[in-house]
Amino acid sequence: MIIEQIIANGILMGFIYALVSVGLSLTWGVMDIINFAHGEFLMLSMYTAFWMFSILAVDPLIALPVCTLLIFILGVLTYFGIIRRVINAPGLTALLATFGLSMFLKNLAQFLWTPNFRYINNSIVSGKTIEIGNIVIGMPQIVAAAASIIMTVAIMIFIDKTRTGKAIQATALNKNTAQLMGINTKKIYAITFGISGACVGVAGALMSTFFPIYPAAGALYSVLAFVSVALGGFGNIKGALFGGLIIGLAEALGGYMFGTQFKYAIVFLIYLIVIQVRPKGLFGW
Amino acid sequence: MKLKLALLLVAIMLITSVMAGCSSGQPAASETTTEGEQSANVEKVTIGAILPLTGGAAATGVKLRAAMEVAQEIINGEYADLANVPLAKEAGLPNLGNAKLEIIFADHQGNPEMAKSEAERLIEQGVVGLVGAYQSSATKPASQSAEQYGIPFVAGSSSSAALTERGLNYFVRIAPNDDIETAMFFDYLIHLNEKYNAGIKTVAVAYIDNEFGVHAKEMVEKWVKEKYGALGFELVGVVPYAVDVTNVDTEVQQIKSLNADAIFHASYIADITMFVNKYKEFNVNPKAVLNYCGGFQDTQFVINLGNDGDYFAGGAAFSADKLADMPELAVINEMYKAKTGADLDGPALEEFASVMVLAEAINIAGSLDGDAIMDVIKKTEFKAPYFATGAIKFDSKGQNEILASYVVQTQNKEYRAVYPVDIATVEPVVPIPEWSKR
Numbered sequence: 001m002i003i004e005q006i007i008a009n010g011i012l013m014g015f016i017y018a019l020v021s022v023g024l025s026l027t028w029g030v031m032d033i034i035n036f037a038h039g040e041f042l043m044l045s046m047y048t049a050f051w052m053f054s055i056l057a058v059d060p061l062i063a064l065p066v067c068t069l070l071i072f073i074l075g076v077l078t079y080f081g082i083i084r085r086v087i088n089a090p091g092l093t094a095l096l097a098t099f100g101l102s103m104f105l106k107n108l109a110q111f112l113w114t115p116n117f118r119y120i121n122n123s124i125v126s127g128k129t130i131e132i133g134n135i136v137i138g139m140p141q142i143v144a145a146a147a148s149i150i151m152t153v154a155i156m157i158f159i160d161k162t163r164t165g166k167a168i169q170a171t172a173l174n175k176n177t178a179q180l181m182g183i184n185t186k187k188i189y190a191i192t193f194g195i196s197g198a199c200v201g202v203a204g205a206l207m208s209t210f211f212p213i214y215p216a217a218g219a220l221y222s223v224l225a226f227v228s229v230a231l232g233g234f235g236n237i238k239g240a241l242f243g244g245l246i247i248g249l250a251e252a253l254g255g256y257m258f259g260t261q262f263k264y265a266i267v268f269l270i271y272l273i274v275i276q277v278r279p280k281g282l283f284g285w
Numbered sequence: 286m287k288l289k290l291a292l293l294l295v296a297i298m299l300i301t302s303v304m305a306g307c308s309s310g311q312p313a314a315s316e317t318t319t320e321g322e323q324s325a326n327v328e329k330v331t332i333g334a335i336l337p338l339t340g341g342a343a344a345t346g347v348k349l350r351a352a353m354e355v356a357q358e359i360i361n362g363e364y365a366d367l368a369n370v371p372l373a374k375e376a377g378l379p380n381l382g383n384a385k386l387e388i389i390f391a392d393h394q395g396n397p398e399m400a401k402s403e404a405e406r407l408i409e410q411g412v413v414g415l416v417g418a419y420q421s422s423a424t425k426p427a428s429q430s431a432e433q434y435g436i437p438f439v440a441g442s443s444s445s446a447a448l449t450e451r452g453l454n455y456f457v458r459i460a461p462n463d464d465i466e467t468a469m470f471f472d473y474l475i476h477l478n479e480k481y482n483a484g485i486k487t488v489a490v491a492y493i494d495n496e497f498g499v500h501a502k503e504m505v506e507k508w509v510k511e512k513y514g515a516l517g518f519e520l521v522g523v524v525p526y527a528v529d530v531t532n533v534d535t536e537v538q539q540i541k542s543l544n545a546d547a548i549f550h551a552s553y554i555a556d557i558t559m560f561v562n563k564y565k566e567f568n569v570n571p572k573a574v575l576n577y578c579g580g581f582q583d584t585q586f587v588i589n590l591g592n593d594g595d596y597f598a599g600g601a602a603f604s605a606d607k608l609a610d611m612p613e614l615a616v617i618n619e620m621y622k623a624k625t626g627a628d629l630d631g632p633a634l635e636e637f638a639s640v641m642v643l644a645e646a647i648n649i650a651g652s653l654d655g656d657a658i659m660d661v662i663k664k665t666e667f668k669a670p671y672f673a674t675g676a677i678k679f680d681s682k683g684q685n686e687i688l689a690s691y692v693v694q695t696q697n698k699e700y701r702a703v704y705p706v707d708i709a710t711v712e713p714v715v716p717i718p719e720w721s722k723r
Contacts, residue, residue, distance in 0.1 A: 002542050005567075009534035107339070115343030117555050119562075119589040129566055138566050210562070211531075212555050212589075216341055220531050255535040261494035261525040263535065 006256050007249070008135045014248020015145035016207065018241040020221045021228035022152050023199030025240035029229045030159070030172045031192050033083060036098040039222025040105035041197055045071050045204020046213045047109065050118055053208075059124050060208050061143070067205035068198045075197025079190045087189070109215035117212040125209055140210035147206055151199055152241045158195075159237060168192055172235070227271050233281030242282065246270065330378060330647055331387045332640070333407030335400055335417035335427050338392035341529055342420060342553055345583055345632065349419055349442070350390055351624040352633035355617060356640035360386045369670045370613050371645045378644065380651040386644050388416075393423045401426035408434045413653045414646075416639040419632065421445030422496035428456045435655040437646070437662060441639035442632035444578045445500040449684040455659055457683035459642065460635045461690050463497075463551070463577055466600045467504040470575045471513045473598075473692045473704045474547060477573065483715045485572050487521045489545035491536065491560065493552055494525045501551035501577045521545050530556060537563040547573040550599075554580030558589050565593055565720050572716035575599055578690070582631040587698045595697065596717040600690040601631035602638075602672060604700040606710040613670045630700075631690060634671060638689075642667050642677055673708050 020042055027035050035041075045067040049060040052067075060067075082101060086093045120126065128139035159165035170178040171188045179185050211217065228247055232239025247267050254266030274282060334353050337346035360372045367373035377383035391407055393400035400423035404415060408430065414437040418424040424443040429451075431438040438456045440448065446464035448456070461469070477483040490505050492498030502523050509520045522543040526536045537560065540548060548571045550557060557580040563569075576599030580586060587594045605628050608615040617637065618629050629637075643658075645667055650657040666678040672689050680686040692704035694713050703713040 002538050005538055006535055009532075009538070013532055013534065110339060110343060115339070115347055116585055117344050117558060117589060119558065121589070121591060121593070127565065136567055212558060214344060214555070216339075216343070220529050224531070252535050256539070259525065260536045260539065261527050264527055 003256070004133075005135050006252050008137060010249040010252025011245060012137065012141040012145055012248070013252065014245035015148040015241075016141065016203075016244070017221070017224050017228050017247050018244025019144055019148040019151065019203040019206065020200060021225040021232070021240040021244050022148070022155055022237060023196040023203070024225045025229045025232070025237050026155065026159075026168075026192055026199070027196045028226070029232075029234045029236065029240065030168060031189065032172065032234075033087070033189075034095045034098065035078070035083075035193070035196065036095060036222075037078065037102040037105055038196075038200060038225060039218025039220075040102045040109075041071050041074060041200045041218070042204045042207070042221060043109060043213075043215065043218035044074065044105065045201045046208040046211070046217055047113065048201075049205045049208035050120060050213045053120050053123065060120060060205050061124055064202060064205040068201040071201030071204065072194045072198040075193040075195070076190050078197070079193040083189065083193065084186065106215050106219075113215070115215055117214045119212060120208050123209040138210065140206070143209075144203075144206040147202060148241065148244070151202060152237060155195070155199065156237045164188070164191060224267070227267065230281055231271050231274055233278075233284030236281070236283040239281055239283035246282075327381055327384045327653070329385045329387045330381060330644075330653065331389060331410075331412050332414045332416060332643055332647075333389050333391060333404070333410075333412035334640075335391045335393050335403050335407070335415065335423070337395040337419055337423070338390065340394040340396070341555060342395045344554060344585060345580075346392075346419060348583070348625055348627070348630070348633050349417075349636040352621055352629065352637040353388055353390075353416065353640045354624065355620045356637045356644070357386055357388050358620065359617070360641070360644050364616070366616050367613050369668070370617075371641065371668055372648060378648040380648045381653075386640075388640065393418055393427070395420055395423065397422045397426045400424070401430050403427070404430040405434075408436050412436070413655070414439065414643045414658060416441060416636065416643060419443060419636070420495070420497060421448060421500070424448060425496060428453060431455055437643065437655055437659045439639040439643045439662070441636035442578055443497075445496050446504055447496070447500050449682045453683065455655065457642075457662055457679045457685070459638050459677060459685045459689060460578055460602070460632070461600065461688055462684060463501040463504045464507075465684075465688065466577055466690070467501070467508050467549075468512075469600060469688070469690075469692065469704075470549060471508060471516075471518065473575070474518070474573065475516065476704055476706075477713065477715045481713070481715050483546075483572055485546040486517055487519050487543075487545045488547045488549060489521055489540055489543045490523045490549045491540055491552065492523065492525055492550070493528060493556060495528050497577070497579065498525065498551040501549070505549055526556065530559070533559045533563055536560075537567050537569060541567055541569045545571060547571055547575065549575050549577070550579075550581065551577045552580050554583045554585055557581050558586065561590055561593060561597070568720055570717065570719045573598065574717065575692075578631055578635075582693075582700075584627045584630050584700075587695055587700070588627075591698060592723070595695050595723075596714050598692055598694040598703065598713070601693045601700060602690040603629045603631050603634040604691075604693045604702045604710075606699065606701050607673060607708075611670070611673070617671055635689065638669060638671065638677065641669070673702075 052058040052063040125139040228243035232243025251263040255263030364373040391403035404427035421443040428438040440458040446462040581599040646661040649661045693700040701711045
């Protein structure tokens with residue numbers, strides 16, 4: 001009984017990791033720009049959901065569009081305010097710039113809202129569970145898993161089927177050639193950052209119903225999201241979903257078999273093994 | 286290129302995840318006093334406080350800072366209504382020409398290495414004593430540095446028994462260690478079995494995989510082997526979990542499979558809240574849950590969990606239901622509440638006490654010399670009307686031998702004293718009602 005429940009938990013956590021990773025796979029996996037503040041975007045979305053719930057009594061599921069829009073705008077502003085200015089700078093300048101943004105946002109959140117851990121315990125989905133045989137599954141996790149699948153499919157369709165998506169791919173392949181073809185690459189970068197933010201905005205709103213909300217809330221998810229994208233494969237949106245699932249299952253089953261204190265060590269071990277065999281990730285270009 | 290970036294990224298993320306927050310303590314140092322200065326008339330006396338002010342334990346760290354600031358206000362001000370509290374009636378430290386107490390706060394971010402370097406930085410800046418550092422894993426290296434420099438270190442709430450087993454000459458601790466607390470927990474379980482026929486025989490331990498958690502687990506193993514196993518208790522399993530855990534699903538499944546009558550938890554606020562939510566989700570119904578000094582004692586526990594947090598228990602030096610009998614504590618609590626908006630909790634009161642004890646020792650010594658201060662700390666029984674037991678006295682190892690805490694249980698979103706019987710204000714609820722019947 002316990003092993004089935006652990007597998008179910010692992011898959012659900014995997015979808016949650018994937019939810020955080022999908023947006024990242026756009027900026028990092030496709031555009032090759034690392035946004036270190038990705039986790040802080042997640043944290044800000046969680047706080048947005050929390051404050052809308054606390055002050056306006058708006059359920060996180062209803063607040064989801066607001067969270068999404070807000071973090072979309074933050075993503076666009078991040079591009080225009082930070083990335084655009086350093087995108088042609090040598091080395092790791094862009095990476096370090098977003099690292100600075102990450103620190104700033106984390107400290108700003110602590111300054112504004114204190115480091116207290118906050119929870120949303122009374123949302124529409126809170127405390128509800130579904131029992132399938134002996135397996136118990138929390139409703140918030142089911143909603144997050146569904147959103148994870150929908151979002152991955154939506155982003156894949158967007159990238160493959162729309163003009164903007166194709167422009168993103170073209171810009172990712174060769175920025176200068178894309179410019180010569182008449183693509184406004186600045187606009188494409190801004191849109192990509194915005195969509196990446198919107199994805200993590202969705203993730204934050206959904207995760208606020210079952211995870212603690214505090215200034216450093218995004219940090220560990222962010223680490224796992226980076227691993228998920230690298231594991232799943234650069235340039236492959238679907239890879240982020242599978243990367244997340246592998247991480248979720250690895251930590252659940254690995255923790256169960258080798259000791260729960262080692263579950264993250266097992267995740268990173270798998271990551272190290274995979275990049276030896278498939279340097280561009282399991283589904284990478 | 287992407288592979289290189291990926292590797293670099295993971296390395297940087299791992300390093301920076303422990304550096305989260307990046308704000309440090311105040312850089313200013315007192316230039317009025319220096320180590321070894323013997324003057325009886327100084328303008329101010331500076332001590333250092335090392336706390337997790339950013340990072341995962343920041344929520345607790347800022348509250349502990351507020352408690353220390355209350356102690357500082359009491360020492361530097363004149364409080365007629367706190368006549369029984371040492372140093373409260375008169376402003377400053379009388380034996381040092383009414384010198385004001387200054388506290389320089391430093392942030393260790395929950396990182397033991399950072400705690401060590403911050404302790405050394407503060408010592409080099411001339412502090413005459415140190416307090417902190419909440420997490421035992423941070424207190425250990427910080428107090429080791431204090432020892433090297435001959436600077437007294439008064440730990441308030443760090444509970445790892447190992448801290449007072451190192452033979453240090455400049456280290457004392459106010460909170461009961463997890464050795465003492467474990468014995469208290471088992472005595473409480475015996476009380477529940479004898480008086481309430483609770484039928485508690487099997488025990489499991491869920492613990493964070495760091496200094497605090499590992500030692501708590503070891504103390505349970507030790508006490509079951511040495512004493513309580515013979516009295517009918519059995520340790521049926523231990524479940525460790527990683528620091529900075531994102532979910533505890535697997536851990537809770539393992540705990541559920543152990544089916545223990547009682548669970549001992551060594552957890553911080555984020556972890557214990559996740560555990561309680563998962564206990565409810567997976568319908569885990571132990572008869573009793575006892576928490577070492579950590580997250581359960583943080584009032585955010587009942588704020589976040591509401592009635593789901595009811596019936597959990599743990600050791601604490603404070604519960605609001607004792608305020609009616611302890612007027613000094615009520616005044617201190619109001620001062621603290623004005624800063625934080627919440628009542629005191631056990632760790633906050635212990636950190637408050639650490640500043641009071643260090644300041645009183647400096648005052649009695651009439652000197653800023655580490656040896657003189659330490660001599661007073663070791664020989665004096667400090668009056669502590671803010672503790673239910675009323676006093677603090679350190680044994681030869683530096684452990685406060687007068688038990689500062691008692692067992693509290695959350696009932697209707699309030700911490701209530703339930704054991705020992707002479708301190709209890711209400712009867713304990715045992716067994717914990719099943720989730721389906723709440």
